[in-house]
């Protein structure tokens with residue numbers, strides 16, 4: 181067989197001989213997903229590799245990464261042979277060394293292909309992982325059975341149950357990678373394969389090997405610790421059981437169980453919701469007018485105005501990402517306090533193992549405190565994070581307009597205010613937009629990017645790219661009070677206040693949502709944020725909340741005063757119901773002539789959830805959100821919406837807009853509360869018997 185001869189020519193997978201080593205290379209942009217055509221190409225290559233002219237095989241990929249998994253878009257469709265397991269078995273059965281040459285991210289099915297090889301080599305920057313659990317699945321092509329056999333069950337448990345990737349260097353230490361290849365990866369892999377042949381190195385079919393001896397008590401302890409973070413999702417515990425099977429069952433039985441578990445999970449609602457979330461996050465990055473050829477402005481230096489909770493968290497996000505940040509507060513005491521909190525938070529993360537000491541030191545070295553406003557002069561982006569007051573923000577943006585260099589992106593972290601009004605005080609409204617972070621800003625991943633009327637496309641692109649670099653999930657929203665997330669929360673808040681006065685207790689209000697899977701209920705959230713914060717916002721907006729005002733006047737500001745809607749013991753965040761609050765609510769209801777009644781859990785839950793969905797329908801109708809799935813991303817990443825429910829709009833479609841409209845009409849009729857009436861858009865969807873997603877796909881609300 182001649183050199184460089186194509187043995188199997190396929191637009192996606194090709195093979196060539198380099199000496200007596202068969203090199204198989206797939207080229208299926210963007211991530212070499214193992215779709216049907218790729219699997220067929222690989223399977224044909226495995227057959228071709230049986231030739232006596234072939235001494236060894238290297239499996240590699242072109243483009244930016246080794247196979248990054250099965251093609252998630254194929255799930256739910258009729259399977260097409262060859263299945264991935266069949267492909268992997270074909271390579272594993274070869275009686276000659278097979279080497280995986282990994283670059284980029286070998287994830288899911290991609291790593292499973294590599295585990296079907298005898299050896300694995302990788303570029304220094306490569307990562308490997310089995311992230312299926314993040315899609316509500318488990319590795320379905322032998323990953324749960326082969327990885328424990330390679331590195332041990334306890335070592336395999338973390339990566340499989342959390343889905344977190346392993347950098348190549350660490351993977352080599354764990355024994356998952358045999359060699360790090362500097363320079364040309366395929367060349368290095370061929371040389372590695374040739375040496376295996378020369379040394380008559382043993383073949384290592386993992387399916388024929390037992391896992392290293394496992395201390396089952398240690399395994400169970402490690403599993404229990406990992407599962408404490410599974411937030412009620414099904415897949416993590418199923419993954420842990422599959423790994424346990426790798427050390428308690430023969431390979432064939434373990435594989436049978438893995439298949440059984442996979443089929444159960446892939447058809448379940450949780451995985452459908454989590455796969456929806458995966459694509460929704462990527463759809464959110466597609467913004468009209470911000471096409472691929474729009475270039476982001478380079479952000480080599482950032483300034484953050486305000487050293488409070490938000491300013492400090494924002495500073496940390498970008499300093500950790502390697503961007504030099506000057507944090508500016510004209511009050512030196514506030515600046516000093518802010519810097520101390522930043523250091524304390526970094527060290528706490530380091531103590532938890534989230535960052536190494538070197539990473540913390542590097543991040544801190546990126547932060548320059550200043551009380552001199554002129555230090556904005558050389559920034560490429562300024563993020564204002566001062567108190568939520570329009571006059572103050574206008575004054576600041578006037579000063580920024582005078583001091584910042586041309587082209588500097590001017591962003592406000594406002595959580596509700598009109599970005600166009602702020603932009604209008606500058607001579608450069610095209611450079612102005614909102615970047616709404618969520619507290620704690622160094623932890624929460626959501627970033628609402630508020631597009632002003634005049635915001636330039638490259639400014640939007642810049643904010644989206646730098647937001648992603650800072651570990652955020654950016655979603656572009658329009659200008660209105662509260663944008664998307666908070667506006668929907670305000671609609672829910674109106675129902676919270678009414679339900680309390682009409683007869684529901686704080687425990688019943690919060691319980692209806694925590695039972696659904698929300699991280700915490702609205703009143704627990706108020707106690708955590710501080711009832712004084714809500715009170716100040718009401719002073720600004722004129723919103724009415726007699727119970728909240730009364731609690732504030734009683735000095736009950738929430739967790740910070742160990743009393744708000746609930747009581748809190750010293751050093752505890754556990755809410756304790758307080759009969760004094762129940763009595764206060766009853767008193768206010770009486771003063772307002774409201775006859776209290778028993779309200780069942782279904783009504784409490786539906787009024788809270790469906791009032792948010794009704795507001796979301798208005799937001800879509802007004803074009804404030806580009807698509808329903810953007811609203812899902814906002815709630816999944818910014819408001820603790822349960823990942824297994826896919827977000828408010830995915831959930832709304834699962835119960836149908838028709839059902840939601842019907843229930844809202846019943847509650848509006850029964851309570852006389854017209855705010856509960858379905859908005860025209862929701863009523864139309866109900867009338868047509870369609871869903872938010874289908875209507876957006878039909879283009880009536882899509883971007």
Ligand code: T1G
Nearest residue numbers: 210213248249250251252253287288289311319320321462
């Ligand atoms: N299938 C289909 N499309 C995918 C995909 C996949 N596995 N991964 C990415 N894409 C698309 C994505 O939607 C986007 O499309 C484009 O590729 C770029 O992605 C049997 C069952 C690899 C780290 O979970 O983590 O294997 O928006 O924007 O930021 O056991 O993509 O351009 O049209 O994310 O550079 C397991 C999922 C699957 C990995 C790259 N694998 N992907 O990140 O680019 S299940 C995963 C990622 C499985 C087996 C099981 C990331 C990335 P579009 P991107 P990126």
